[in-house]
Amino acid sequence: MNTGPRDTTPTDPTRRDAEWQAQEQAVRDERAGIPVDAHDARLAEYRLISRALRHPPLDPVPFDFARVVAARANAIADTDDRVERLLLRLLLGGMAVAGGVVAAMYGAQWWPAVAGVLPLPAGELLRWGLVLAACAGTTWMLGQVLRSEAPAHA
The missing domain is CATH 1.20.5 (Single alpha-helices involved in coiled-coils or other helix-helix interfaces)
Structure with missing residues (x-):
């Protein structure tokens, strides 16, 4: 983080008191909804910090987040596998039916040829x-x- 000369901690009590007063003024102005003074950058920064501190922090990631995400991914993969297995069974069933139809239609023609080749x-x-x-x-x-x-x- 870059720091400038005014970012150092004031050692002199007068400067420290002025910083404290600026911070308190920023908190009061922010609570009262007074518009930001464009000429006082230090007060605008303190108001921004005050505004950020008033809002609650974001919730942390749950303890079992990775386990829950992994379980969801596995459930989706299992569903995909079930669909794939169903489609494979349908395809094999369709091929068996088609083979049966072809054997019924043309079996009388090719059965003697197959029987003649085998010993x-x-x-x-x-x-x-x-x-x-x-x-x-x-x-x-x-x-x-x-x-x-x-x-x-x-």
């Missing part, structure tokens, strides 16, 4: 496809059960 007889191919589907379904259900039994994170 298994046609009856065996269908059975192995059902086994594969059963394994995938069991894995998915096991994942759902384990996820529902997992303890919630704090």
